[in-house]
Amino acid sequence: MTETTIADQPVNPVEPFLRTERMPHIWCPGCGIGTTVNCFARALVESKIALDKVAVVSGIGCTGRVAGYVQLDSFHTTHGRAIPFATGLKLANPSLTVVVYSGDGDLIAIGGNHFIHAARRNADIKVICVNNFIYGMTGGQVAPTTPIGAMATTSPYGCFERPFNLPFLAESSGAVYVARWTAYHVRHIAHSMAEAFSKKGFCFIEIIAPCPTLYQRRNRLGDGLDTMKYYKQKSVIKNGASTKDVDLDLRGEIVVGKFVDINRPTLEQTMDLQLQHALGSSYSGGGGR
Amino acid sequence: MPEETATPVATRKVHGRVYIDWNRCKGCGFCIEFCPPKVLAFAGWYNDHGYHPPELTSEEGCTGCDLCGLYCPDFAIFGVREPRKGGRP
Amino acid sequence: MKANPAAVLTGTHFIDGDQACCEGALAAGANFSAGYPITPSTEVVERFAWRIPTVGGTFLQMEDELASSIAIQGATWAGAKAFTVTSGPGFSLMMEHIGYAAMTETPCVFVDVQRGGPSTGLPTLPGQGDMMQARWGSHGDYEIIALCPNSPQECFDLMIDAFNLSEQYRTPVLFMMDECVGHMTEKVVIPPADEIEIQPRRYTSLPPQEYHPFQPCADGIPEMVKAGDGYRIHVTGLTHDEQGYPAMEWRTQEKLVRRLVEKIRTHVPKIVRYEEKNIEDADVVVVAYGITSRIALRAIEMAREEGIRAGLHRPIVAWPFPEERLRELAGRVKGLVVVEMNYGQMFYEVERCVAERARTLLVPHGGGTVHEPEAILAAIREAVR
Numbered sequence: 055m056t057e058t059t060i061a062d063q064p065v066n067p068v069e070p071f072l073r074t075e076r077m078p079h080i081w082c083p084g085c086g087i088g089t090t091v092n093c094f095a096r097a098l099v100e101s102k103i104a105l106d107k108v109a110v111v112s113g114i115g116c117t118g119r120v121a122g123y124v125q126l127d128s129f130h131t132t133h134g135r136a137i138p139f140a141t142g143l144k145l146a147n148p149s150l151t152v153v154v155y156s157g158d159g160d161l162i163a164i165g166g167n168h169f170i171h172a173a174r175r176n177a178d179i180k181v182i183c184v185n186n187f188i189y190g191m192t193g194g195q196v197a198p199t200t201p202i203g204a205m206a207t208t209s210p211y212g213c214f215e216r217p218f219n220l221p222f223l224a225e226s227s228g229a230v231y232v233a234r235w236t237a238y239h240v241r242h243i244a245h246s247m248a249e250a251f252s253k254k255g256f257c258f259i260e261i262i263a264p265c266p267t268l269y270q271r272r273n274r275l276g277d278g279l280d281t282m283k284y285y286k287q288k289s290v291i292k293n294g295a296s297t298k299d300v301d302l303d304l305r306g307e308i309v310v311g312k313f314v315d316i317n318r319p320t321l322e323q324t325m326d327l328q329l330q331h332a333l334g335s336s337y338s339g340g341g342g343r
Numbered sequence: 344m345p346e347e348t349a350t351p352v353a354t355r356k357v358h359g360r361v362y363i364d365w366n367r368c369k370g371c372g373f374c375i376e377f378c379p380p381k382v383l384a385f386a387g388w389y390n391d392h393g394y395h396p397p398e399l400t401s402e403e404g405c406t407g408c409d410l411c412g413l414y415c416p417d418f419a420i421f422g423v424r425e426p427r428k429g430g431r432p
Numbered sequence: 433m434k435a436n437p438a439a440v441l442t443g444t445h446f447i448d449g450d451q452a453c454c455e456g457a458l459a460a461g462a463n464f465s466a467g468y469p470i471t472p473s474t475e476v477v478e479r480f481a482w483r484i485p486t487v488g489g490t491f492l493q494m495e496d497e498l499a500s501s502i503a504i505q506g507a508t509w510a511g512a513k514a515f516t517v518t519s520g521p522g523f524s525l526m527m528e529h530i531g532y533a534a535m536t537e538t539p540c541v542f543v544d545v546q547r548g549g550p551s552t553g554l555p556t557l558p559g560q561g562d563m564m565q566a567r568w569g570s571h572g573d574y575e576i577i578a579l580c581p582n583s584p585q586e587c588f589d590l591m592i593d594a595f596n597l598s599e600q601y602r603t604p605v606l607f608m609m610d611e612c613v614g615h616m617t618e619k620v621v622i623p624p625a626d627e628i629e630i631q632p633r634r635y636t637s638l639p640p641q642e643y644h645p646f647q648p649c650a651d652g653i654p655e656m657v658k659a660g661d662g663y664r665i666h667v668t669g670l671t672h673d674e675q676g677y678p679a680m681e682w683r684t685q686e687k688l689v690r691r692l693v694e695k696i697r698t699h700v701p702k703i704v705r706y707e708e709k710n711i712e713d714a715d716v717v718v719v720a721y722g723i724t725s726r727i728a729l730r731a732i733e734m735a736r737e738e739g740i741r742a743g744l745h746r747p748i749v750a751w752p753f754p755e756e757r758l759r760e761l762a763g764r765v766k767g768l769v770v771v772e773m774n775y776g777q778m779f780y781e782v783e784r785c786v787a788e789r790a791r792t793l794l795v796p797h798g799g800g801t802v803h804e805p806e807a808i809l810a811a812i813r814e815a816v817r
Contacts (some may be wrong), residue, residue, distance in 0.1 A: 063362055066412060066421040073666070076677060081416060083369035083394070088416025096413065106662040111506070122666055122678060127659040129509065130668035130678075131502060132532050138466075138499035142506030142514070143659060145490050146464050150510065150660050171495040238377075240413040278416075279372040325492075329485045338438070338488035 071095040071105075073125050080119060084278015086237030086263025087117050087184055091124070093240055094155070094182070097247030108151045111140040113160035115191045116265075117184040120155045134164030137172045140179045141321075145340065148322055151180070151251055158185040158199045162218055166198070173227035173256045178320040180250045180257045185220065186265035194268030201304040205272045222297040224258040225314050231257035232297060232314035236285035237264065239310060246312060255320050262308060273304070359407015359424045361399055367419035370394030374411035374420050380404045383411060435459050435592075435628035439487045442624045449587040449614040450475035453543060453607070454483065456591025457515050459628055462541075463489030464512035466503035468496055468522060471555040472611040473545035476517040497522040501529035505538045509667065511658040513595065513633070515541035519611075520549045523562055523569070531570030532669050533604035534692065537646065537654060539633065541594045543607040545614040546722075546773075548799035558611035559799030560722055560773035564780075566606045567751050573689050575696035577703060578606040578751040580721040584618045590748070596631035597703065601695060602653050608750060610773065612723035612802060640664065646688070647674040652695045696752060705748040706757060710736065714743030716815040717761050719782050720771040721747045723802055728771050731808035742812050750778065758785035767791035767815030771808050773799045791815055 068091065081087050098108065105126060112121035114133035121128035127150075131139045136154045144152040154161070161169055161183050172179060188206060189195040196206035199220065200213040209215075224232045231253050233246040243261055250257035264270050264281035275281060285308065292300075293311040300309040319327065322340065329337045361383070368390055374397050375383045382404035385395040397420060399405055405422065412421030439458045447455075454476045457465070463484070467477035481491040489512070494500040497518055504514035518526060523544045533540055548554025549561045562569075566578045577597050581587045587609060598605040636643050636655035640663045648654050654674075657663045670678035671685045696703065710732060711717065720728035725746040735742035745761065745768075747754055758781075762768065767790050770779040779794040786792050795811045797803050 064421075064423050066362070066364075066418055067409070068412070068418050068421070072418065073677075078367055078417065083417075084371040084373075085416055088418065089373070089414055092413050092415065092418070106664075107660050109659045122668060125664055127664055128666045129506070129659075130666070130670065131505075132528055132669060135498060135502040135529070138494060138503045139506035141492070141494075141499075142464065142466060142503035142508075142512075143510045144506075145492065146507035146510035146512035146514075147658070147660055167495050168499055171499070240410070244413070277371075279376055282373060283376065321492075325490070333485055336486045338486055340488075340490045 067099070068092050068095040071098065071125055073123055076123055079123050081116060082267045084264055084266035085116070086186070086261070086278070087120065089237045089240060090182070090184055090243060090261050090263065091120060093243040094124070094247060096244040097251060100244065100248040101251040103151050103251055107149055108153065109143055110153050110155050111136045111143065112154070113156040113165060115157040115160045115189065117155060117157035118160055134160055135168065136160065137165060137168040137179065137181070141172055141177045144178055145322065148178070152178070154179055154181045156183065157190070158183055158187065158220070159189045159197045162220065162223070163198045170223070170227040173224055173229045173258070175321040176228055176230060176255045176318050176324070178254055178256070178322060181259070182247065183220065183258065183260045184263050185260050186263050186269055188265050188269040190265045190268055194272060201302060204269070204304055217302070219297065219301045220260045221258070221300050221313050225297045228256065229258045229314060230255035230316050230318050233258070233312040234260040234262070234300065235310050236262040236289055236308060238282050238285035238289065242310070255318060357406045357424060358426070359405045359422050360402070361405060361411060361420055361422045363396055364419045365390045365396045366392065367417045368394055368396035369417050370396065371416060373414040373416065377414050378411055379408060380406055433630050433632045435625040435630055436461060437625040440625040440628065441622050443622055445620045445622065446617060447584060447620050448475070448617045449581065449584040449609055450545065451479055452584040452587040452620045453591055453609065453614070454479040455620070455622060456588040457541070457595070458483060458487055459588070459622065459625070460513070460592045460595035461630055462513045462515050462595065463487070464504065464507040464514040465491045465516060466494045466500040466507070466514070467491070467516050468494055468500050468518065470519045470522045472547055472614050473517045473519045473543065476543060476545070497525040498529070501526035501542065502532070504540050505529065505533055505536070508538050508540050509659050515543060517543040517545070519545050519547045519555070520553060520559070520562055521551070523565065527569040530604055530606070531572060531574060534570065534574035534576065535669050536667050537602040537692070538604065539598040539602050539656065541591070541598055541605050541607055543609065545609040545611060547611050554800050556611065557800045558723060558773060558802065560610055560724065561777070561799060563608065563750060563772070563774065563777040566608055573693060575693050576606060576751050577601065577603060577696065577749065578608050580608045580748060580750045581613055582722050582725045582746065583613060584616060584620045587613060588620050588622060592628060592630070596629070599631040599633050601699065602634065602656060603696065608722070610722045644674040645676045646672060648691060648695070652691060652698060700752045703749055703752055704754045704757070706754050707746045707748055709744040711743035711745065713741050715741045715766045716769060716812050717743050717745050717765050718769045718771060718808065718812065719745050719747070719778070721750055721778065724771050724773055727803045727805055728808055731805040731812060734805060734809050735812045740812055740816055747778070753778070753781045753785070755785050758782060762786040762789045765790050767793060769793045769795060769808065769811045769815050771795040771803060773797045773802070
């Protein structure tokens with residue numbers, strides 16, 4: 055017999071991670087972002103990090119709203135600038151686990167420059183990019199990930215620009231952990247997130263998710279559920295695949311998996327090493343470090 | 344009393360139950376689609392917001408795997424494993 | 433609290449304004465900077481990059497001013513004391529984040545070593561064309577505090593004040609230098625650390641269940657907190673309630689923006705600072721700030737030699753503008769001469785305060801070099817004619 059949640063019933067495992075007083079959230083029926091938040095909660099439990107030491111930084115957009123719904127120190131910053139904010143946050147307090155949780159438009163279009171530099175530096179931040187191929191919050195404009203031919207309000211006759219291959223961009227910029235999953239791959243997402251939280255360096259996880267109201271609807275791709283079934287049907291797990299080969303198109307195969315998992319010194323480590331080398335015992339460290 | 348051995352797999356079953364917050368549900372259908380034993384279905388009635396929430400079609404069938412909870416974008420459902428009634432867990 | 437001796441370069445130095453500005457930041461306890469090179473401000477962060485590793489702290493050159501201006505805010509919310517440095521074109525890029533700092537009440541300092549503008553303008557030469565931008569540059573309503581040093585010594589002293597003001601009022605503070613002051617080398621006396629008063633960050637002592645990051649104290653200013661201490665705060669640039677949660681409707685807007693503005697306005701008497709010379713018997717007051725104030729002093733000297741009773745009013749805190757004092761002066765002088773290295777910016781503030789009770793004259797200058805004292809003298813003569 056099903057029962058509604060009342061005082062003496064068990065609590066949804068995601069509930070302690072939510073700002074319950076702010077529910078319901080603003081995401082549409084069938085939107086994949088909420089699904090990724092469940093995975094995030096699961097990953098935090100799995101990686102056993104002290105929750106007081108987790109900080110979530112987001113930008114502007116539907117995915118950017120995650121910061122406002124999680125019961126953690128969270129910063130909803132300006133459009134595209136979650137990554138530099140996170141870089142400063144982490145450098146000033148390295149004991150924090152800093153997670154950037156934002157969307158494809160925010161992180162890669164306006165935030166693109168910061169993305170590549172943080173990856174280059176191997177800043178110790180975990181970037182979760184929910185990619186719905188569109189600018190959802192503002193009504194469905196074209197994004198740097200929108201596939202050729204897809205309809206968006208600012209390319210109403212179909213997108214004509216070649217989209218980014220995000221894992222390739224991340225790897226070539228220097229990310230030490232690169233994975234892509236779809237919102238269907240809930241357990242894989244949680245596991246990848248947990249791996250990223252425990253790993254040092256710039257980690258990038260792309261999660262392909264439906265935007266049923268705008269991207270799916272305007273491109274006649276069904277609703278959220280149809281899209282999740284499409285992800286299930288068309289995804290191919292190729293762990294260790296070359297990121298050069300994981301481009302996406304409108305209705306084709308989706309290559310998912312963990313593509314990159316290497317080790318390189320982080321920004322803090324290279325900074326400390328260099329300054330130590332140059333200054334010896336005069337080096338007083340990084341302030342918070 | 345014979346020494347206890349692990350119960351043979353054929354007679355061992357996990358059991359669970361789901362908890363649903365009716366009014367959080369937005370009727371997306373993820374939980375129904377991805378429930379492994381396929382024991383969820385849309386209810387015939389509407390919640391306060393006009394959506395059909397899920398309901399359990401078979402109490403016996405639910406394994407408490409919480410895949411529904413993991414999928415639910417609205418945090419409206421979760422599953423919990425429970426000891427099998429009257430037998431060993 | 434007193435300054436940290438490890439950070440203070442006590443002694444008598446012969447350095448320029450950029451160098452002194454950096455020392456002022458260090459003396460104030462700054463332990464984080466993120467910057468981007470732009471003439472004529474670059475030396476400030478170059479010096480910081482050189483000094484901070486032995487003092488204790490971090491400098492990172494970011495990929496642009498957009499990153500610099502927000503990285504310092506990330507660092508601030510992690511507990512650092514942070515600042516960034518730029519000039520005109522970078523200042524324009526930083527505007528969104530100055531607004532973000534005002535909206536989220538993030539204490540930090542932005543230094544603008546002004547140069548000739550607009551656009552790329554005169555990278556290596558002075559200007560004072562960013563003064564109105566300092567007040568109104570970011571979109572929406574907010575109040576700002578901006579200081580104008582007129583010497584390398586003031587670049588040191590006032591930087592400490594800038595940080596203290598930012599901590600006291602939980603607000604970004606702008607430090608409006610100009611290339612002349614930044615690149616002129618003068619004697620700078622840096623006192624011992626125990627003679628330097630630092631306003632500590634007003635961290636809350638309330639427990640997490642009771643603390644709200646945007647709940648003001650009686651003085652209209654909320655207490656501060658940092659990430660990692662268990663407060664589970666939420667900070668957003670969206671219009672928000674006391675808890676920091678977005679609440680996008682007009683009542684919250686009214687409450688929040690009114691408080692942000694009143695936070696500074698109600699404390700104007702404590703924030704305003706100016707210097708005056710020869711003002712008691714003045715018939716004409718010259719209003720000038722930054723490097724221009726020093727040429728104005730020469731012009732006033734020349735005027736006095738001609739028998740004209742001229743005096744100087746030098747805003748040290750340019751924003752909030754010293755309205756009350758200007759209104760007072762307007763009631764008892766024949767005229768006010770505003771001298772600035774632009775085509776009229778603070779002039780409009782003076783005009784507004786004077787409200788036609790006295791003559792107001794502007795001695796503009798496109799920048800690139802400082803005024804000739806004769807030009808100011810001519811205006812002084814005109815003001816008393």
